[in-house]
Amino acid sequence: MAAFFPALMVLAWKLRGRELAGVAVGLMAVTKLSPASLGGWLLGTRQWRAVSAAALTVAVILAISVIGAGWSSFVDYLDVARTTAPSTASLSGLTGIGWLSEATLVGGALLALVLGRWPRWSFTVAVVVSIIGTPSLYLSGWVALLAVLAPFSDGPSVGRVAGPEEEVEPGIDRRAALLGRTEGG
Numbered sequence: 001m002a003a004f005f006p007a008l009m010v011l012a013w014k015l016r017g018r019e020l021a022g023v024a025v026g027l028m029a030v031t032k033l034s035p036a037s038l039g040g041w042l043l044g045t046r047q048w049r050a051v052s053a054a055a056l057t058v059a060v061i062l063a064i065s066v067i068g069a070g071w072s073s074f075v076d077y078l079d080v081a082r083t084t085a086p087s088t089a090s091l092s093g094l095t096g097i098g099w100l101s102e103a104t105l106v107g108g109a110l111l112a113l114v115l116g117r118w119p120r121w122s123f124t125v126a127v128v129v130s131i132i133g134t135p136s137l138y139l140s141g142w143v144a145l146l147a148v149l150a151p152f153s154d155g156p157s158v159g160r161v162a163g164p165e166e167e168v169e170p171g172i173d174r175r176a177a178l179l180g181r182t183e184g185g
Contacts, residue, residue, distance in 0.1 A: 005144045009130075020050075022056075025042060030061045034130045038130060039109060041112045091132060101137075127145070
């Protein structure tokens, strides 16, 4: 997972505004709950089709899992997850405050949602929170922080600047891009 999640996070950023960004977020969220904080980024930046794709991805994979392994296995898994102690490297493990990791995830996802007018910041917050907010944080989990570089890899095209009437990206006009904001999804 050390390379899988950062790759999916970068893919979600690169495919933002498309359904496949939601599929990437859904794949991560169904594998490990903490990347669901990226849902705050999708919602805040009004990527409604990607939000729908993420929800559908989670629903389909959960349905396949329940059909394949059975309902009792699914319930057993939830019991194990509920009763497992947080790792010593997690916020909950470091502080002894059992709910701190989960509160960080929820608070961070809400912050990413509020920062939706600034997509790069929203995405960055969601990525960081998905790592520091997991109750099962281990050293290999820090690798996913590399994904925070993705929004800053979208420099302007060399030798070409969008004209005053052109969109910088689909759905983002030039003035909004200069201010680092978007008006829609």
